Every structure is written in structure tokens, then in C-alpha cells.
Amino acid sequence: MDDLVTRSVCRLMVPFVQLYGAYLIFYGHLSPGGGFAGGAVVASSIILYALSFGRETAVLRVAPGISHLLESSGGLWYLLVGLCGIMLGGNFLANKAAGFYLGIPGQLFSSGIIFLLALGIGMKVSSTMVTLYYNLSAEVNDEDGHGI
Amino acid sequence: MITVLDFLLLLFLIVCAVAVARIRDLLSAVVIFAAYSLVMAIIWQMLGSPDVAITEAALGAGVTTFLFIAAISRTRRTE
Numbered sequence: 001m002d003d004l005v006t007r008s009v010c011r012l013m014v015p016f017v018q019l020y021g022a023y024l025i026f027y028g029h030l031s032p033g034g035g036f037a038g039g040a041v042v043a044s045s046i047i048l049y050a051l052s053f054g055r056e057t058a059v060l061r062v063a064p065g066i067s068h069l070l071e072s073s074g075g076l077w078y079l080l081v082g083l084c085g086i087m088l089g090g091n092f093l094a095n096k097a098a099g100f101y102l103g104i105p106g107q108l109f110s111s112g113i114i115f116l117l118a119l120g121i122g123m124k125v126s127s128t129m130v131t132l133y134y135n136l137s138a139e140v141n142d143e144d145g146h147g148i
Numbered sequence: 149m150i151t152v153l154d155f156l157l158l159l160f161l162i163v164c165a166v167a168v169a170r171i172r173d174l175l176s177a178v179v180i181f182a183a184y185s186l187v188m189a190i191i192w193q194m195l196g197s198p199d200v201a202i203t204e205a206a207l208g209a210g211v212t213t214f215l216f217i218a219a220i221s222r223t224r225r226t227e
Contacts, residue, residue, distance in 0.1 A: 004225035024202065034196035037206055053216060129211055136218045 003052075010052040017045035025122040029111040035121025042122065045128035055137050064134050068125045074124030081116050093117075154194070161187050172227050178216040185209040 185208030
């Protein structure tokens with residue numbers, strides 16, 4: 001797939017889609033969105049890039065090894081932040097009981113560990129979907145000559 | 149009280165759902181399914197759940213379409 005219109009539109013759109021995904025992740029405790037939706041938006045921008053520029057170019061930008069690493073470390077990050085609650089004297093995923101800084105409601109850094117948890121969820125969801133796409137599109141050039 | 153816009157969106161939704169099930173070309177079915185998800189996201193927003201609307205737009209109209217197209221490109225296009 002080698003189309004000038006698709007590549008130009010994709011080159012214009014991908015930064016804004018990623019910015020919107022980052023906004024959804026970081027403001028998940030204040031506005032609609034959150035880790036899952038923001039991670040899906042970030043992943044769809046990377047998949048859009050891979051669809052229009054080809055899998056070989058996308059692998060140079062986001063390598064499958066890095067995607068695997070982010071996927072595992074996102075889950076581990078969630079677990080570690082949850083265990084911090086136990087170490088500081090509360091339950092698993094304890095927020096206020098463990099004495100985290102809660103801040104002023106309505107501001108960006110105002111929710112204790114929810115901000116950090118959304119970061120981990122976004123990392124995990126986006127890298128999972130990118131890995132899913134890489135696995136589906138591997139060896140896509142079959143004998144019929146179909147390709148992405 | 150159902151407004152005219154609600155009625156039009158729901159009618160479009162039903163037409164899309166029937167068309168996805170009856171059409172023979174799988175690529176066209178995927179595109180119609182993306183339109184179905186987009187209208188469904190608008191309806192979620194009008195029902196007062198913007199969180200679900202964002203997820204529906206990102207997953208239903210975005211990632212699912214990409215994955216279906218990737219699956220079609222590895223198999224046959226018609227049923």
C-alpha cells in the first residue's frame with residue numbers, strides 16, 4: 001500500500017491522535033477517559049502508522065521487542081504501585097489510608113496513586129494492541145500477493 | 149420523548165446492523181460496521197455516558213476495524 005494521500009494524511013494525524021491519547025490517560029481522574037480508552041487511542045495511532053507506511057517502517061519506530069517489554073512492565077508497574085499500599089500500612093491499592101498526597105480536587109496531581117495506575121494501564125493496553133497487530137500482520141505476503 | 153435526531157440515529161443503526169449481516173463483500177461489511185460503531189458512540193454520548201462513548205469510538209471504530217482488515221487481507225474478501 002503505497003499511496004501519497006494516505007501517507008500525507010497519516011503523517012498529519014498521528015501526532016494529534018497521540019496527544020489526545022496522552023490527554024485521555026493523564027486526565028482520566030478528572031474527565032471522561034482513563035487508562036483503557038487512552039491506551040486504545042495511542043495504539044490505534046501506531047496501527048494507523050503501520051497500515052499506511054507498511055509494517056517494515058513501523059517496526060523501525062516501535063520494535064516488537066520494545067512492545068513486549070512495555071506490555072510486561074505495565075502490569076508489573078500496576079502490581080508494584082498496589083503493593084506500596086500494603087508497605088505503607090493499608091490494604092492493597094490503598095490510596096488515602098496509606099498516606100499518599102491527595103492535593104486539591106480538580107487539579108492534575110490530585111488523586112494519589114490513580115494517576116500512576118492509569119499510566120500503567122495505558123502502557124499495558126497500548127502495547128498489547130500493537131503486539132496483537134504485529135502478530136496478526138506477520139508473514140502477510142502470502143501466495144496471492146495480498147499485503148498491507 | 150424521542151426526538152427526530154434520536155429516531156434518525158436509531159434507524160441508521162438498525163439499517164447498518166441488517167446490512168452487515170446480509171452483505172456478501174466482507175470489506176464492505178467491515179466499513180459498515182465501523183459506521184455502526186461511530187453512530188453507537190454518538191448515541192452513548194447522548195445517553196449521558198461519555199466514558200463509554202470514547203471507548204466505543206476508539207475500540208469499535210478504530211482498533212476493531214484495523215484488526216478485521218488485517219484478517220481479511222490474509223483470507224478471502226468474499227464470503
